Amino acid sequence: xxxxxxxxxxxxxxxxxxxxxxxxxxxxxxxxxxxxxxxxxxxxxxxxxxxxxxxxxxxxxxxxxxxxxxxxxxxxxxxxxxxxxxxxxxxxxxxxxxxxxxxxxxxxxxxxxxxxxxxxxxxxxxxxxxxxxxxxxxxxxxxxxxxxxxxxxxxxxxxxxxxxxxxxxxxxxxxxxxxxxxxxxxxxxxxxxxxxxxxxxxxxxxxxxxxxxxxxxxxxxxxxxxxxxxxxxxxxxxxxxxxxxxxxxxxxxxxxxxxxxxxxxxxxxxxxxxxxxxxxxxxxxxxxxxxxxxxxxxxxxx
Ligand code: NDP
Numbered sequence: 001x002x003x004x005x006x007x008x009x010x011x012x013x014x015x016x017x018x019x020x021x022x023x024x025x026x027x028x029x030x031x032x033x034x035x036x037x038x039x040x041x042x043x044x045x046x047x048x049x050x051x052x053x054x055x056x057x058x059x060x061x062x063x064x065x066x067x068x069x070x071x072x073x074x075x076x077x078x079x080x081x082x083x084x085x086x087x088x089x090x091x092x093x094x095x096x097x098x099x100x101x102x103x104x105x106x107x108x109x110x111x112x113x114x115x116x117x118x119x120x121x122x123x124x125x126x127x128x129x130x131x132x133x134x135x136x137x138x139x140x141x142x143x144x145x146x147x148x149x150x151x152x153x154x155x156x157x158x159x160x161x162x163x164x165x166x167x168x169x170x171x172x173x174x175x176x177x178x179x180x181x182x183x184x185x186x187x188x189x190x191x192x193x194x195x196x197x198x199x200x201x202x203x204x205x206x207x208x209x210x211x212x213x214x215x216x217x218x219x220x221x222x223x224x225x226x227x228x229x230x231x232x233x234x235x236x237x238x239x240x241x242x243x244x245x246x247x248x249x250x251x252x253x254x255x256x257x258x259x260x261x262x263x264x265x266x267x268x269x270x271x272x273x274x275x276x277x278x279x280x281x282x283x284x285x286x287x288x289x290x291x292x293x294x295x296x297x298x299x300x301x302x
Contacts, residue, residue, distance in 0.1 A: 005259055010154055010234075010266045016274035019153075019302070023281045024065040026299040030288060031066070033296070038288040039068040040098040040124065040280075041090050043083065045109070046076035051102045058100075061277050067284055080109045084117050091119040097287040098124035100280070103176070121290050124283040127176060135183050142290055143283045148181035150275025151213060151234055152188065153302070158232060158264045164189035169206050171195050171222070171252070172215035177236055181213065202226075214252035224257035233258055233265040236272045249273075 030036045040062055044055045055071050062069040072086060083101075090096045099122045105111045115123075120130035126145035134141035144152075155163055168185055172178035173196045182194045193209070195202055206212050206226040214222055215236035227233060237252030251268030259265050266272055286301045288294075 008259055008262055008264050010158055010264050010271060012150075012154060012266055012271040013274045015154065015157055016150075016278035019275075019278040020061070020065060020281060022300045023067075023278070023285050026285045026301070027066040029296065029299050030285070030294075034292065034294060036288055036292055036294075037066075037068055037095075038097050038284050039070070039095055040100065040284045041070050041072060041093075041096045043072045043074065043086065043099070043101045045074045045078060045083065045102070045105060048104075051104075055102050058277065058280060062281060062284070065281055067281060076106060078109075080113065083109060083114055087114065087117045091117075091122060096122065097291055098122055098280075098284040100125050122287055124280060124287055125176075126180070126283070132175075132180060135180055135187070138183075138187050143286065144184065144279075145176060145180045146279035146283065147177050147215075147236060147272060147276045148184050149279045149283075150272055151181055151236065152184055153279075154234065154266065154272070154275060155211065155232065166190045166210045167193075167208065168211040168213060169193045169195060169209040170213050170215075171202065171206075172236070174215065177215040181215070185213075216252050218252055219250040220252070220254040222253045222258065224254060224261050227258050227261045229261055230263035231261070233262045234272065235266050235268050238268060238273065 027038055030038060042055045042058065044051055059069045059071060087099065090099050099118045101114055103111060115127045116129050118128055120128045121142050123131055123143055126141060126143040131141035131143050168190045170178055170182045170192060173194055182192050185192045193205060195205060203226040207228055209231060211232045213234040217237045217239055219239045233253055235251035235253045239250050241248045241250050249269045282301060
């Protein structure tokens with residue numbers, strides 16, 4: 001039984017590793033053939049410890065692949081105008097390929113305004129209205145947001161390239177995960193039910209679906225009896241739990257029980273999380289190609 005269970009686990013860490021390896025190769029080719037060095041600029045406002053951790057992790061992984069990066073640390077009380085000024089500078093900087101603003105932002109700064117000041121060709125998080133709007137219309141954006149892009153990749157890796165006709169439920173409708181992913185799944189010809197905190201009978205809706213994708217942040221919310229036998233379960237939710245003196249990361253699914261029924265399931269950690277970082281690095285490489293009008297078959301951008 002142990003082996004049977006193991007085969008159900010979608011190893012996001014391993015899949016992400018393969019993608020990162022290809023990104024690393026692409027970075028090398030860009031440097032050797034074109035003398036271009038992909039660079040990611042991150043804007044971190046204030047001293048939120050999680051945001052600091054996330055930007056440092058992104059910097060660490062970028063470095064491993066030869067992608068240059070810089071964290072612009074700005075004080076919590078910086079004005080919106082100054083942030084917009086920095087983004088304008090980075091938009092014009094020829095050496096900067098990717099620009100990322102670490103969310104959340106404090107109340108006095110409009111996240112929408114800040115993000116939408118980023119040049120869509122440098123918007124490696126895929127959050128600008130331009131990139132989101134293209135997804136909504138079923139056109140190709142410059143960049144897909146990283147977590148949704150990682151989820152589509154995982155779904156294709158277990159279900160094959162064609163997702164047409166599958167019934168999927170998206171739990172969560174945030175602008176950075178649930179909404180763009182819902183539209184990306186529609187664009188894959190899946191039949192998508194989008195749900196949120198006002199949805200009635202969520203358990204019954206889940207039970208009918210071939211695929212359940214959850215991005216809530218409510219540990220263990222999705223129980224085994226919400227899951228159809230053989231369903232694919234994608235867990236985006238992450239919550240930190242202090243157990244003893246250790247910090248554990250837990251997802252939205254009641255993992256130990258759900259895995260017995262699921263056809264495939266992503267673990268937390270080691271499922272969607274590593275894919276998000278891999279997609280950011282991939283998007284940064286892609287930005288360097290787009291900005292320099294390079295279309296090179298030796299460089300894989302998927
Ligand atoms: P948000 O808080 O912005 O959105 C959460 C969504 O869940 C909302 O749409 C909310 O509904 C919905 N929701 C809340 N309670 C329920 C409920 N009981 N039933 C159904 N829906 C509910 O979070 P994010 O989208 O930013 O992130 C979601 C989770 O994913 C978090 O745990 C986050 O840490 C994680 N995450 C993980 C990433 C990764 O790489 N693995 C990347 C990004 C996020 P409503 O709109 O009505 O409020």
